[in-house]
Amino acid sequence: MLVLASASPRRKELLGLLVKRFEVLPADIDETPKEQEEAKEYVVRMAVEKAHAASRIYKQQNHHLDSSVIFLASDTSVVVDGCILGKPESLEDSRSMLRRLSGRSHQVITSLCLCNINLEYVATECVVSDVSFRDISDVEIDQYWKTNEPKDKAGSYGIQGLGSIFVRSMSGSYSAVVGLPLYETAELLAQFGIHSLEEMSHE
Numbered sequence: 001m002l003v004l005a006s007a008s009p010r011r012k013e014l015l016g017l018l019v020k021r022f023e024v025l026p027a028d029i030d031e032t033p034k035e036q037e038e039a040k041e042y043v044v045r046m047a048v049e050k051a052h053a054a055s056r057i058y059k060q061q062n063h064h065l066d067s068s069v070i071f072l073a074s075d076t077s078v079v080v081d082g083c084i085l086g087k088p089e090s091l092e093d094s095r096s097m098l099r100r101l102s103g104r105s106h107q108v109i110t111s112l113c114l115c116n117i118n119l120e121y122v123a124t125e126c127v128v129s130d131v132s133f134r135d136i137s138d139v140e141i142d143q144y145w146k147t148n149e150p151k152d153k154a155g156s157y158g159i160q161g162l163g164s165i166f167v168r169s170m171s172g173s174y175s176a177v178v179g180l181p182l183y184e185t186a187e188l189l190a191q192f193g194i195h196s197l198e199e200m201s202h203e
């Protein structure tokens with residue numbers, strides 16, 4: 001059994017392209033970066049903590065434990081000038097993020113963590129993509145906020161939605177920017193004995 005430790009509808013949809021059956025078990029963790037913590041280090045730590053937290057909840061909920069259960073977690077952050085941008089808490093927050101991203105390029109870092117229930121096997125991966133934005137006006141930022149799209153997304157935009165009108169170009173992994181890097185996820189799943197083509201071609 002595979003458990004996706006996430007509340008993100010994007011991650012669920014993307015994982016569904018690789019694996020037919022999995023459970024979803026969101027894990028709430030403290031997402032505050034440590035002082036001086038490097039962006040990559042932070043993003044990987046978040047994925048590891050989400051996977052570990054989900055494994056703890058799963059153990060509490062399931063008394064007859066199946067030792068072959070595997071947990072998958074991920075984290076996406078937008079990074080500009082070394083600063084980590086998470087999800088906006090308010091319109092003010094969204095304004096300051098999008099003003100910062102306007103007319104230049106930034107990085108989107110997405111991490112992955114796969115581990116088994118007893119945490120004997122833990123694998124992590126980190127994918128960096130570059131996204132370049134056109135200039136965005138304050139009026140556009142406020143209009144975009146009213147669509148609700150930016151509210152639950154790192155950096156306050158969704159490349160898969162209306163946010164795409166700001167994206168001049170990107171290089172790296174599109175699925176990683178949306179929330180789950182499909183190539184790297186398939187590679188890690190294979191290390192844990194889950195082969196996507198085999199999985200998806202079964203009746």
Ligand SMILES: Cc1cn([C@H]2C[C@H](O)[C@@H](COP(=O)(O)OP(=O)(O)OP(=O)(O)O)O2)c(=O)[nH]c1=O
Pocket residue numbers: 005006007008009010011026027050074075076077078087108152153154155157158159160163177178179
């Ligand atoms: C940059 C960008 C982020 N996002 C999303 C992906 C993630 O869901 C979210 C970043 O927040 P995360 O903290 O990585 O994830 P989450 O809180 O949504 O879900 P969970 O921690 O339970 O797995 O931003 C997009 O959907 N499109 C984008 O273009």
